[in-house]
Amino acid sequence: MKSPDDNFTAPTIAALWQNNFDDLPFEAVIKQDVLRQGLSFTANALTSADYKKKDYFIFTFDRAPLTEIPEHKRVPEEIRIFTDSEVQGIHPLAPTVISVRLNPRSPYLVDANEKGELHLLLAGEIIAKVIYPPIPKYYHEEYSFDKPIGEVAPAIEWGYLIYLTVFRNCQYFGKDEECQFCDMNHNWRQQKKQGRPYTGVKDPAHVVEALEKIAATDETAKAFTITGGSVTGKLGGKDEVEFYLQYVRALSDKLKKRFISKMVIQAWEKDDCKKAIDAGVQIYHPNYEVWEPELFRKFCPGKERFIGRENWIRRIVESAEVFGAMNVIPNFVGGVEMAEGSGFTDVDKAVLSTSEGLEYFMSRGIVPRFTTWCPEPYTVLAESAPPPLEYYLKLLRNYRAIHKKYALPVPPGYGEAGVGKAVFSVSAFMDVL
Numbered sequence: 001m002k003s004p005d006d007n008f009t010a011p012t013i014a015a016l017w018q019n020n021f022d023d024l025p026f027e028a029v030i031k032q033d034v035l036r037q038g039l040s041f042t043a044n045a046l047t048s049a050d051y052k053k054k055d056y057f058i059f060t061f062d063r064a065p066l067t068e069i070p071e072h073k074r075v076p077e078e079i080r081i082f083t084d085s086e087v088q089g090i091h092p093l094a095p096t097v098i099s100v101r102l103n104p105r106s107p108y109l110v111d112a113n114e115k116g117e118l119h120l121l122l123a124g125e126i127i128a129k130v131i132y133p134p135i136p137k138y139y140h141e142e143y144s145f146d147k148p149i150g151e152v153a154p155a156i157e158w159g160y161l162i163y164l165t166v167f168r169n170c171q172y173f174g175k176d177e178e179c180q181f182c183d184m185n186h187n188w189r190q191q192k193k194q195g196r197p198y199t200g201v202k203d204p205a206h207v208v209e210a211l212e213k214i215a216a217t218d219e220t221a222k223a224f225t226i227t228g229g230s231v232t233g234k235l236g237g238k239d240e241v242e243f244y245l246q247y248v249r250a251l252s253d254k255l256k257k258r259f260i261s262k263m264v265i266q267a268w269e270k271d272d273c274k275k276a277i278d279a280g281v282q283i284y285h286p287n288y289e290v291w292e293p294e295l296f297r298k299f300c301p302g303k304e305r306f307i308g309r310e311n312w313i314r315r316i317v318e319s320a321e322v323f324g325a326m327n328v329i330p331n332f333v334g335g336v337e338m339a340e341g342s343g344f345t346d347v348d349k350a351v352l353s354t355s356e357g358l359e360y361f362m363s364r365g366i367v368p369r370f371t372t373w374c375p376e377p378y379t380v381l382a383e384s385a386p387p388p389l390e391y392y393l394k395l396l397r398n399y400r401a402i403h404k405k406y407a408l409p410v411p412p413g414y415g416e417a418g419v420g421k422a423v424f425s426v427s428a429f430m431d432v433l
């Protein structure tokens, strides 16, 4: 696990922002740096029982193996940081939600004082107050299944999104097929070793029961995502389309109206997208991961072999005719194009390449989103340091500019956009719109 070369202190990150990036909100700067570097918690910061814990809903999103971070069973899913008259930090911060990615070597630390008040420190200096996400009411309900509810239907994004990873492995298996940044199969093995139930394939009836209970008890949850690994052969006798659509088809019309339904899956042909629409899927995420053609081939060998980059891109564009362009939101793994040893070494060239992809999709009315690459242990790219903070800030700037150039709407299914309001926790793209 490598640290980035540009480790900041409170004064140096403030200077970077003031001198070069003060057109971006300071909240986005801190959020991207915490996501890029991860954070750790003192024992005092984890004494309360009254917060929603990290459910490891798809990947680990950690920078160290679980065996090296025993606190992983007690840390919160996310933190919300802010300043006020008591804690002014280095600059005022509106409430900002950030996903928890554990890294014992990060300069970011959450600690509690003698009154139990939580603070975020950067290199030893307090920069913000911290609160943890509340436990959704439905976590306390009774269910017919013998599994924790956080295993069946975990809540993320401060309770806004129910994340249904219905297949917790990927049939792109091993280093010659798995996406080189993805720890889904490694995560499954790690969670099993740590004693979590971590069911490989979720029962559609459990998903329906959970969503019914959420609909009856919870007002914060507005959307659900159905996702999982790729199915290249059969799973439970079904191909990929039939396997994933069975979960949506199992829902009543009432549930489909209650939630925004999203699906993160491979790029499907138009006829299969039509089946998804008929089943009740509203928002489609066929993730293209990395724009640069050679890096796509190298970092996504399974996808390249089974579908191919050109087909993938064509299918994304064609899917807009079925879902409507604004409902097609392909993700890319922001920063992976700077992975050491394979990717760009120059920040501007990396940002330029990814901005070409943004331009390509946004000029067609399709608004991609990005997550912040986390070099997770056991993945092929694990030995790389994360990209410089400057990369993320330049990317955010271009993302916002291209989005504005085409007068595009805020992507649906993410809640409110803007500083102090955004709940999307794994990049700052919603904070800057």
Ligand code: SF4
Pocket (backbone or CB within 6 Å): 169, 170, 171, 172, 177, 178, 179, 182, 183, 184, 228, 229, 230, 303
């Ligand atoms: S397709 Fe790639 S990113 Fe998706 S689960 Fe499989 S290996 Fe991971």
